[in-house]
Amino acid sequence: MITDRSVPIVTHIKGAAMQVTLRIMRFDPEKDKKPVMKSYKAEVEPTDRVLDALNYVKWYEDGTLAYRRSCAHGICGSDAVIINGVNRLACKTLIQDVGKTITIEPLAGFKVLKDLIVDFEPFFEQYRSVLPYLINNDPKPIKERLQSPEDREKFDDTTKCILCASCTTSCPIYWANPDYVGPSAIVNAHRFIFDSRDQAAAERLDILNTRSGVWRCRTIFNCTEACPREIEVTRAIEDVKRAILYGES
């Protein structure tokens, strides 16, 4: 039997350390014509995440609140929202870093389905359009396809993407023109274009060398600042632009 707990049990929910105000953009497609901002109080610890505050609201204040989350640890990419004006994962953003009044809105540039839930289908469509998988028509080797550490390094940064859409929905060009393939799709194309084991770089560069491709990018850098995985998104896009320009990969 455990009698001594060196770590005290923290009751994260009821009776926690501080009260914050959540201003949440609500939209019920069956009732509302336009989204409306509603305020809620939540009791949380400074070291809790914004996701915990959302959970508090859903569990104790208003069960009709709709939002997505799965892993709650910044790896599934489900809960990207606009927190105080910038794209963030709710599960990776601490209360102490965003203050006592927290404004939460759904991602911009996508159709809002309900409250904080947006329609990702156009986003995945654009993702699929860049052939985001290994293409190699050589006969299968007996073991693995070898690659030098230097060659692996070339696309290391862009392997980190979790498809949360924070970058794509932070881009003013994307808001104005949903046909733009968007930063995230380019990041995932970069992942394979610069992979020495892949043979379809030219095909992907052709796809991105179109009106809705990389040339839409105006180096605004919102995407780089929004990425919760700290991918240098704009650098990846610039890599692809140069690869097209110099005819290399």
Place this chain on the structure above:
Amino acid sequence: MYRGREGMWSWVLHRVAGVGIFIFLVAHIVDTSFVGWSADLYNHTVALYRSSIGRIGEIILIGAVLLHAFNGLRIITIDFVPKATRIQRQLFYVVVIVFLAVFIPGAYYLARAMF
């Protein structure tokens, strides 16, 4: 509104300045073409440019051209120098400083001609 940082604001300024310069250019081509068919009309438009409002417009135009030019160099640097994306924010401040260093004396010189 989305809270973008230096990169976003540099883009907004660049776009506003660019559109402004374009509109001026179209107007300027039109008013210069007046000389071909009516000397009076041409003289009238030149007089408009010499008025105080015209001079203020001129100062704004110089500002727009300088900003667009210097930030354009920043964008070219970002496009062609692979590591420049990491210092884009610092490059923006360089643009602002160089802009002010050239624009303030220039605007002063132009403003003096008004009086």
